[in-house]
Amino acid sequence: MKALEYRDVSFSYEEEGGFRIEHLNFSVEEGEFVAVLGHNGSGKSTLARLANGLLTADSGEVAVFGTALGDKNLYEIRKQVGIVFQNPDSQAVASIVEDDVAFGAENVGMPREEIGKRISFALRAVGMEEYRTATIARLSGGQKQRVAIAGALALKPRILILDESTAMLDPRGRKEIVGVVKKLNEEEGITVLLITHFMDEALLASRAVVMNRGEIVMQDAPSRLFRRGEELVTYNLALPRIAEICNRLRAGGMNVSDALDVNTLAEDIAKCVS
Amino acid sequence: MRIVAEHLSYIYNAKSPFAVKALDDVSLTVEEGEFFGLIGHTGSGESTFVQHLNGLLRLPSSLKRRKKKDGATLTVGEFDLTSKKTNFRALRRKVGMVFQYPEDQLFAETVLDEVAYGYKNFAEKRPDREETERAVREAVEAVGLDYESVKDMSPFDLSGGQKRRVAIAGVIVTKPEILVLDEPAAGLDPLGKREVMELLHRLKESWCKTVVVVSHDMDEIAENCTRVAVFSEGRVEYVLPPAELFKHTEELLRLGLDIPLTAKLVLALKERGVEIDCDYTAEDFVSKVLARGGRSC
Numbered sequence: 001m002k003a004l005e006y007r008d009v010s011f012s013y014e015e016e017g018g019f020r021i022e023h024l025n026f027s028v029e030e031g032e033f034v035a036v037l038g039h040n041g042s043g044k045s046t047l048a049r050l051a052n053g054l055l056t057a058d059s060g061e062v063a064v065f066g067t068a069l070g071d072k073n074l075y076e077i078r079k080q081v082g083i084v085f086q087n088p089d090s091q092a093v094a095s096i097v098e099d100d101v102a103f104g105a106e107n108v109g110m111p112r113e114e115i116g117k118r119i120s121f122a123l124r125a126v127g128m129e130e131y132r133t134a135t136i137a138r139l140s141g142g143q144k145q146r147v148a149i150a151g152a153l154a155l156k157p158r159i160l161i162l163d164e165s166t167a168m169l170d171p172r173g174r175k176e177i178v179g180v181v182k183k184l185n186e187e188e189g190i191t192v193l194l195i196t197h198f199m200d201e202a203l204l205a206s207r208a209v210v211m212n213r214g215e216i217v218m219q220d221a222p223s224r225l226f227r228r229g230e231e232l233v234t235y236n237l238a239l240p241r242i243a244e245i246c247n248r249l250r251a252g253g254m255n256v257s258d259a260l261d262v263n264t265l266a267e268d269i270a271k272c273v274s
Numbered sequence: 275m276r277i278v279a280e281h282l283s284y285i286y287n288a289k290s291p292f293a294v295k296a297l298d299d300v301s302l303t304v305e306e307g308e309f310f311g312l313i314g315h316t317g318s319g320e321s322t323f324v325q326h327l328n329g330l331l332r333l334p335s336s337l338k339r340r341k342k343k344d345g346a347t348l349t350v351g352e353f354d355l356t357s358k359k360t361n362f363r364a365l366r367r368k369v370g371m372v373f374q375y376p377e378d379q380l381f382a383e384t385v386l387d388e389v390a391y392g393y394k395n396f397a398e399k400r401p402d403r404e405e406t407e408r409a410v411r412e413a414v415e416a417v418g419l420d421y422e423s424v425k426d427m428s429p430f431d432l433s434g435g436q437k438r439r440v441a442i443a444g445v446i447v448t449k450p451e452i453l454v455l456d457e458p459a460a461g462l463d464p465l466g467k468r469e470v471m472e473l474l475h476r477l478k479e480s481w482c483k484t485v486v487v488v489s490h491d492m493d494e495i496a497e498n499c500t501r502v503a504v505f506s507e508g509r510v511e512y513v514l515p516p517a518e519l520f521k522h523t524e525e526l527l528r529l530g531l532d533i534p535l536t537a538k539l540v541l542a543l544k545e546r547g548v549e550i551d552c553d554y555t556a557e558d559f560v561s562k563v564l565a566r567g568g569r570s571c
Contacts, residue, residue, distance in 0.1 A: 241493055
């Protein structure tokens with residue numbers, strides 16, 4: 001089943017000079033983990049905001065599990081599509097972790113007992129149970145983002161969208177978040193749309209999509225996509241470092257595979273040099 | 275200008291229940307002409323250290339009404355930062371500081387006003403319009419922007435990468451000899467990151483003699499720095515060139531730090547009985563590997 005479907009969607013911002021999305025057709029299957037890549041201003045975030053009605057398409061429609069998004073079902077659909085944004089410091093609405101996680105659930109009028117269960121579930125899923133009564137201001141960036149993800153999870157969304165949620169984190173924080181998202185995808189079957197400009201994060205996805213000026217210009221399995229280095233560069237993207245090294249080795253005559261993980265590459269090199 | 279720190283310590287919220295020892299007996303020398311890297315897990319003291327370099331954080335002995343010396347010394351070129359007589363205004367002209375996400379601090383209506391702000395504030399006597407414009411033009415061009423096309427634009431209408439360049443221009447406009455940057459490439463897309471690092475190399479050649487960067491990106495450190503100081507819990511654990519530092523793989527991982535991709539590959543190859551001795555830049559790694567692979571396969 002299609003979890004998310006953009007049917008002939010057009011959209012433009014009011015300001016001049018920006019890009020517009022024209023007749024976009026794109027869909028994500030239930031349980032998929034899709035990475036969306038693109039340089040700043042390519043339309044990645046617009047794609048995310050169209051998915052739960054933060055932005056409304058000028059024409060065409062966006063459907064979530066087959067239901068087209070409209071004024072009447074907006075709130076129902078938002079329960080199914082959780083979005084986590086970029087800045088760990090601007091998403092918290094409460095000062096204590098559990099209050100923050102409960103906020104969305106309270107807003108949809110969930111019974112109190114149920115909220116308590118959801119908080120436990122959500123904090124466990126992101127590995128933050130011990131911090132249930134902690135002060136958010138004293139958490140690290142990665143922990144704050146995990147709380148933000150928990151806030152989205154408390155509503156049991158079937159789709160989770162991360163809009164550059166790791167951009168402001170240090171490497172450890174990034175690893176935490178990507179690990180949590182991968183786990184949610186595999187164990188809870190949540191459909192994931194990971195918007196990022198860290199190319200190495202895209203390697204975890206089952207499909208990578210490249211946007212440029214409001215258009216989807218490339219899509220493929222990450223390892224295959226990153227063999228098309230020159231094409232990526234024309235969209236102002238750089239290759240993940242491991243793909244760059246693979247390509248340089250190939251250019252030097254060493255035929256390594258395109259699995260793009262450290263151990264496989266080391267294995268390939270070891271075969272060639274011994 | 276050399277930076278010489280000896281026995282430097284710093285405690286946030288001293289004498290309160292929230293006291294945190296951010297620097298613990300740090301001794302460190304940065305030579306003129308270096309592209310010096312500071313790395314550490316978030317909260318290890320590297321940002322606290324760099325904030326001492328232009329007197330944003332002060333040594334206790336340099337503050338009025340404090341007499342006690344704690345044995346800590348810090349000199350930046352001819353400036354003795356332990357002294358109460360230090361001319362901090364002159365120091366700040368010589369040591370430019372670019373914070374994390376500097377574009378968040380933009381405020382002026384035009385790029386010209388934005389970059390001119392620091393210049394006017396740090397000038398010894400108020401510069402005239404012509405002189406200011408000349409200095410701004412030079413700084414804006416030095417960060418790789420076209421002065422004529424951006425000078426009258428609002429900085430807020432620029433792209434993320436351009437905003438960051440304008441913010442950097444606003445700092446280098448005083449012609450500092452040392453440029454200190456906290457995570458200069460954070461939050462940019464990969465191409466933007468690369469461009470910022472190239473810009474810093476250009477600036478080091480033509481504009482300011484020394485560049486000091488705080489970074490969490492080990493690949494960036496491996497590719498760019500002459501030497502690296504590793505901070506952990508307020509102490510300096512290593513000061514080494516990247517080619518030496520990343521041989522200490524296990525210790526770095528133990529400190530909760532990442533290692534560059536090249537170091538991971540060297541390690542994985544070692545486990546498979548292939549020793550590669552490289553300086554951990556991608557270029558050197560590839561050429562050393564290719565040099566070993568006598569036959570094509």
